[in-house]
Amino acid sequence: MLRSEIRPTADDRRDYASEFTPGLLDPDVMPAGVAGPRGKAAAKRYNVYRNNVTVSLINALAETFPATLRITGEQFFRAMARFHIRATPPTSPLLFEYGRDFPDFIAGYEYAQSMPWLSDVARIERAWLDAYHARDAAPLAALAFAAVDPERLAAAVLTPHPAARILRSRFPAVTIFAANRSGEPVGPIKTVEQEDALITRPALEVVVRSLPPGAAVFLTRLIEGEPLGAAAGTALSESPEFDLSASIAGMLEAGAFSAIRSGD
Amino acid sequence: MGGSTARVDSQTSDGLRFPTHPVAGLAGTSFKHEHLAAILADGRQEGFFEVHAENYMGAGGPPHAALTRIRQDNPVSLHGVCMSIGGPQPLDKVHLGRFKGLVERYEPALVSEHLAWSTHESTYFNDLLPLPYTRATLARVAAHIDEVQTAIGRPILLENPSTYVIFPESTMSETDFLREVVRRTGCGLLLDVNNVFVSATNHGFAALGYLADFPLDDVGEIHLAGHAEQADDEGERLLIDSHDGPVADAVWKLFDVVIGRRGPVPTLIEWDSDIPEWPVLKAEAAAAQEILDRHANGFVTRRVHAA
Numbered sequence: 001m002l003r004s005e006i007r008p009t010a011d012d013r014r015d016y017a018s019e020f021t022p023g024l025l026d027p028d029v030m031p032a033g034v035a036g037p038r039g040k041a042a043a044k045r046y047n048v049y050r051n052n053v054t055v056s057l058i059n060a061l062a063e064t065f066p067a068t069l070r071i072t073g074e075q076f077f078r079a080m081a082r083f084h085i086r087a088t089p090p091t092s093p094l095l096f097e098y099g100r101d102f103p104d105f106i107a108g109y110e111y112a113q114s115m116p117w118l119s120d121v122a123r124i125e126r127a128w129l130d131a132y133h134a135r136d137a138a139p140l141a142a143l144a145f146a147a148v149d150p151e152r153l154a155a156a157v158l159t160p161h162p163a164a165r166i167l168r169s170r171f172p173a174v175t176i177f178a179a180n181r182s183g184e185p186v187g188p189i190k191t192v193e194q195e196d197a198l199i200t201r202p203a204l205e206v207v208v209r210s211l212p213p214g215a216a217v218f219l220t221r222l223i224e225g226e227p228l229g230a231a232a233g234t235a236l237s238e239s240p241e242f243d244l245s246a247s248i249a250g251m252l253e254a255g256a257f258s259a260i261r262s263g264d
Numbered sequence: 265m266g267g268s269t270a271r272v273d274s275q276t277s278d279g280l281r282f283p284t285h286p287v288a289g290l291a292g293t294s295f296k297h298e299h300l301a302a303i304l305a306d307g308r309q310e311g312f313f314e315v316h317a318e319n320y321m322g323a324g325g326p327p328h329a330a331l332t333r334i335r336q337d338n339p340v341s342l343h344g345v346c347m348s349i350g351g352p353q354p355l356d357k358v359h360l361g362r363f364k365g366l367v368e369r370y371e372p373a374l375v376s377e378h379l380a381w382s383t384h385e386s387t388y389f390n391d392l393l394p395l396p397y398t399r400a401t402l403a404r405v406a407a408h409i410d411e412v413q414t415a416i417g418r419p420i421l422l423e424n425p426s427t428y429v430i431f432p433e434s435t436m437s438e439t440d441f442l443r444e445v446v447r448r449t450g451c452g453l454l455l456d457v458n459n460v461f462v463s464a465t466n467h468g469f470a471a472l473g474y475l476a477d478f479p480l481d482d483v484g485e486i487h488l489a490g491h492a493e494q495a496d497d498e499g500e501r502l503l504i505d506s507h508d509g510p511v512a513d514a515v516w517k518l519f520d521v522v523i524g525r526r527g528p529v530p531t532l533i534e535w536d537s538d539i540p541e542w543p544v545l546k547a548e549a550a551a552a553q554e555i556l557d558r559h560a561n562g563f564v565t566r567r568v569h570a571a
Binding site for chain 2: 015016017018020021024033034035036037038040041042043044045046048049052053056057060089090091092093094095096131132133134135136137162163201204
């Protein structure tokens with residue numbers, strides 16, 4: 001039989017998917033058009049799909065945000081994640097792309113208001129996963145940086161490493177992230193200082209560091225393509241204690257950049 | 265022809281990036297990153313490894329490093345989970361492009377996808393959802409498989425689903441549907457024996473009857489996995505395709521029957537949650553290998569669709 005002979009007949013529906021899906025994220029909706037065998041009911045049967053969808057997506061968020069989960073506890077996290085999944089289900093089949101809106105959701109989540117730093121910890125975790133999957137690239141070697149003519153250094157422009165991310169927080173988000181991300185017991189968080197995070201993956205391991213004063217501005221400007229001299233000037237004007245040589249040494253060690261183009 | 269063009273040509277025609285490892289007659293396991301160190305410490309593995317394609321669709325990082333390492337020594341099976349071949353809407357071209365990229369990069373011994381769907385409009389539901397079996401869905405599934413096979417330049421194996429509901433509008437049996445898909449597209453089949461057992465229990469038909477009607481000659485790979493048990497609305501047994509435990513005895517028996525009739529076919533132990541230590545998974549694969557080997561005599565190794 002040739003394919004052209006097969007045409008949809010009047011009783012063929014295209015909309016089985018439109019009928020099937022609304023109930024997957026809404027426990028009060030049951031699709032028409034499905035049944036159990038031999039006249040059996042379909043409610044508990046359909047519930048298997050509903051459960052698979054909800055639980056697997058909650059698990060996906062739990063895997064992406066383990067420190068956030070550890071801070072809130074399992075029950076709190078899963079309830080919060082369920083609200084988010086119903087409000088903002090994934091739009092990509094790549095689950096490691098899911099959860100970009102979750103930190104903002106946490107910031108506005110009624111029951112998380114007593115933990116104003118929680119969304120910043122989640123932001124670091126989301127950036128961690130982006131760094132994990134980022135394109136591989138060799139980090140800029142200290143020698144390559146040192147080889148640039150000092151007179152042309154101020155005009156030099158750096159290429160950011162694909163994994164490099166910077167996040168600024170009003171809270172000690174890096175310390176809280178680090179304490180809860182490991183399997184070790186979490187003691188009291190002693191610092192109340194605000195922390196800026198640098199997330200990099202120079203080889204296969206993602207590293208999260210907290211940055212000294214002014215470095216976040218400096219690195220952000222460099223990542224945006226501003227020449228080194230101008231970026232340093234901006235950092236210094238915003239943070240008088242900004243230390244340029246320490247920041248350069250730190251960014252090279254972290255692998256935040258992959259190339260340098262000296263000024264012409 | 266210019267120099268730069270010649271260079272591009274030689275890069276693509278220089279041959280394979282990885283050794284060709286035959287997969288015929290082998291048992292294999294799901295590849296889980298937490299097992300990588302144990303697998304490497306364990307020495308050369310006999311079997312093959314299967315990965316979910318979507319987990320390797322990032323740009324770089326540890327997933328690609330791990331799969332590259334595994335692929336050097338072993339045949340790899342690329343198992344797509346969310347192409348949404350069974351859905352009413354057109355395939356996601358970007359996703360298909362990523363899938364094609366993985367086929368080219370890793371030169372897998374086997375490539376498979378599901379008779380199911382998971383994306384509707386713009387939402388991805390992360391589950392293998394069921395479809396009615398009608399002439400219209402058959403035509404669309406066949407067109408989608410054509411599109412995938414054209415994009416990647418080779419046939420795929422299509423997996424039978426485990427299902428929990430039926431569509432009263434269906435006009436064909438699942439086996440007739442699959443047989444017709446194979447006839448129209450030239451694809452092969454991935455026979456998931458656990459799915460057969462789960463669906464047979466859930467819908468009250470005989471698994472052996474389903475297998476007797478299954479086009480076994482078109483099977484290029486078999487899946488075995490564990491399932492969980494719940495109850496339906498009438499309080500009767502409802503099995504869940506959970507991939508979270510060892511293969512059930514009843515499924516091993518069905519597998520033995522299938523291999524006795526079909527001869528050895530690459531067979532995968534799927535284990536996707538509550539993942540055990542590597543030796544436990546390896547022992548399950550060894551049990552499958554024993555059944556494959558027991559039936560190997562008397563069967564001339566046949567070329568299968570995607571091997």
